[in-house]
Amino acid sequence: MVNIGLLGDVSVGKTSILRLFVRYLKKGDIEKVEGGVKCSVVKADFSGEATVPGGNKESALDEKETKTIHPNRIVFREDASNKAHTIFAPGGDRRRAVVKMGIITISRIATQIIAVFSCDRDLVPQFEFFNDVRFFPDHIYVCLNKVDLVEGDKEKIIEEVTNKIKEFFEKRKIEINEVFVTCGEKVENFDEVEKYNNRVPEMILEITTKQ
Ligand SMILES: Nc1nc2c(ncn2[C@@H]2O[C@H](COP(=O)(O)OP(=O)(O)O)[C@@H](O)[C@H]2O)c(=O)[nH]1
Numbered sequence: 251m252v253n254i255g256l257l258g259d260v261s262v263g264k265t266s267i268l269r270l271f272v273r274y275l276k277k278g279d280i281e282k283v284e285g286g287v288k289c290s291v292v293k294a295d296f297s298g299e300a301t302v303p304g305g306n307k308e309s310a311l312d313e314k315e316t317k318t319i320h321p322n323r324i325v326f327r328e329d330a331s332n333k334a335h336t337i338f339a340p341g342g343d344r345r346r347a348v349v350k351m352g353i354i355t356i357s358r359i360a361t362q363i364i365a366v367f368s369c370d371r372d373l374v375p376q377f378e379f380f381n382d383v384r385f386f387p388d389h390i391y392v393c394l395n396k397v398d399l400v401e402g403d404k405e406k407i408i409e410e411v412t413n414k415i416k417e418f419f420e421k422r423k424i425e426i427n428e429v430f431v432t433c434g435e436k437v438e439n440f441d442e443v444e445k446y447n448n449r450v451p452e453m454i455l456e457i458t459t460k461q
Pocket residue numbers: 258259260261262263264265266267314315316318342395396397398399432433434435437
């Protein structure tokens with residue numbers, strides 16, 4: 251059993267990644283992606299989401315403009331082996347004590363960490379988030395999300411961002427196993443949306459089913 255912790259600054263897309271993964275599981279599309287195997291949802295708990303005050307939102311699960319207060323959690327099972335895995339996604343706003351507690355707790359109980367970054371924003375404040383995380387394994391995974399928002403030479407920019415992230419973690423003696431480039435939303439007007447949406451379940455299966 252693998253416990254994944256999805257960690258990263260506010261709004262990088264942690265909750266979206268979790269929701270998208272659940273969608274693949276529920277629709278059975280999980281078998282169609284690279285390395286796909288049949289899996290089922292055991293539990294999908296998004297009760298940690300709070301709708302943003304002033305918004306006109308009906309359900310924290312369906313709407314986008316939510317803020318994660320308590321860690322969200324998904325438990326899923328590989329049908330063939332019956333192995334269950336858990337993914338935890340705490341909030342990113344570590345200035346709030348209750349959110350910070352979630353981040354620290356998840357970083358302790360996770361056996362694998364995915365550090366999530368948004369490609370469209372400055373990396374420096376995104377790094378600051380990780381300065382607070384005290385318990386890190388010596389190897390982690392990196393997810394570069396919102397690839398649809400990268401303008402210009404995608405490959406070059408992704409390489410530059412990857413190098414900066416590697417440098418940041420190397421200073422803390424943390425090595426990166428693999429970098430996954432993803433799109434955590436079903437965005438329109440992006441030709442490669444399916445490919446990069448698929449990278450989300452591909453990433454999670456790679457980390458869980460291949461252990
Ligand atoms: N364009 C784009 N928007 C995204 C992507 N992933 C998430 N978002 C949006 O980014 C915002 C923050 O996402 P959320 O999952 O709440 O981030 P979290 O704070 O890390 O949990 C939401 O409006 C999402 O719809 C992506 O890959 N591309």
